Amino acid sequence: MTTPVISIAFHSGYGHTAVLAEAVRDGAAEVGATVHLIPVDTITDEQWSLLDASDAIVFGSPTYMGTASGAFHTFAEATSKRWFNLDWKDKLAAGFTNSGSKSGDKLNTLQFFTILAAQHGMHWVNLGIHPGWNSSDASENDLNRLGFFLGAAAQTNVDEGPDAVHKADIATAEHLGRRLAETAKRFAPAA
Ligand SMILES: Cc1cc2nc3c(=O)[nH]c(=O)nc-3n(C[C@H](O)[C@H](O)[C@H](O)COP(=O)(O)O)c2cc1C
Numbered sequence: 001m002t003t004p005v006i007s008i009a010f011h012s013g014y015g016h017t018a019v020l021a022e023a024v025r026d027g028a029a030e031v032g033a034t035v036h037l038i039p040v041d042t043i044t045d046e047q048w049s050l051l052d053a054s055d056a057i058v059f060g061s062p063t064y065m066g067t068a069s070g071a072f073h074t075f076a077e078a079t080s081k082r083w084f085n086l087d088w089k090d091k092l093a094a095g096f097t098n099s100g101s102k103s104g105d106k107l108n109t110l111q112f113f114t115i116l117a118a119q120h121g122m123h124w125v126n127l128g129i130h131p132g133w134n135s136s137d138a139s140e141n142d143l144n145r146l147g148f149f150l151g152a153a154a155q156t157n158v159d160e161g162p163d164a165v166h167k168a169d170i171a172t173a174e175h176l177g178r179r180l181a182e183t184a185k186r187f188a189p190a191a
Pocket residue numbers: 011012013014015016017018062063064065066067098099100101102103104105156157158
């Protein structure tokens with residue numbers, strides 16, 4: 001069986017988004033992927049090499065001031081070395097974000113990730129499930145409770161720690177990891 005290699009390039013200022021990165025990892029590993037968690041604010045040469053050797057890269061960041069964090073933007077700019085030679089062309093890409101407000105302008109962060117992926121010639125893998133929590137018999141415990149399509153989006157109260165990341169958001173991030181790994185298997189070149 002083909003074993004896809006997935007790297008999760010993420011930033012988390014206070015640990016909330018890191019919980020989601022771990023959930024994406026768990027979902028992808030559950031269906032057989034090899035997964036590397038790479039905090040982009042401390043990225044090493046070895047971790048850049050892991051990214052280069054991955055079949056898929058997941059971008060993850062908290063939403064700060066309506067976009068990805070400064071640390072993530074620094075990483076994104078540093079990927080321009082790879083952009084120059086289209087080194088990441090045809091890898092798969094996906095993304096997740098987390099913010100204090102239910103909306104919090106998170107869509108802008110996910111859109112930024114899709115543009116980053118497109119600039120690299122990567123193929124974007126979306127969430128692939130309908131929105132939850134949008135009818136009278138629905139609940140905030142639904143998968144994709146915040147109703148995003150581009151990627152996994154989470155909301156965590158600003159006065160609570162990483163333990164308070166919502167279980168439904170963790171499950172949604174796990175779903176994204178599974179979906180990306182399954183897609184990577186389908187895209188794998190024949191041996
Ligand atoms: C500098 C800064 C800017 C923020 N901007 C937003 C924002 O635009 N929208 C929002 O809903 N929450 C915003 N927040 C709240 C964070 O997104 C939220 O606390 C998140 O859980 C932090 O994730 P982290 O612990 O992974 O850094 C901001 C927080 C900080 C520190």
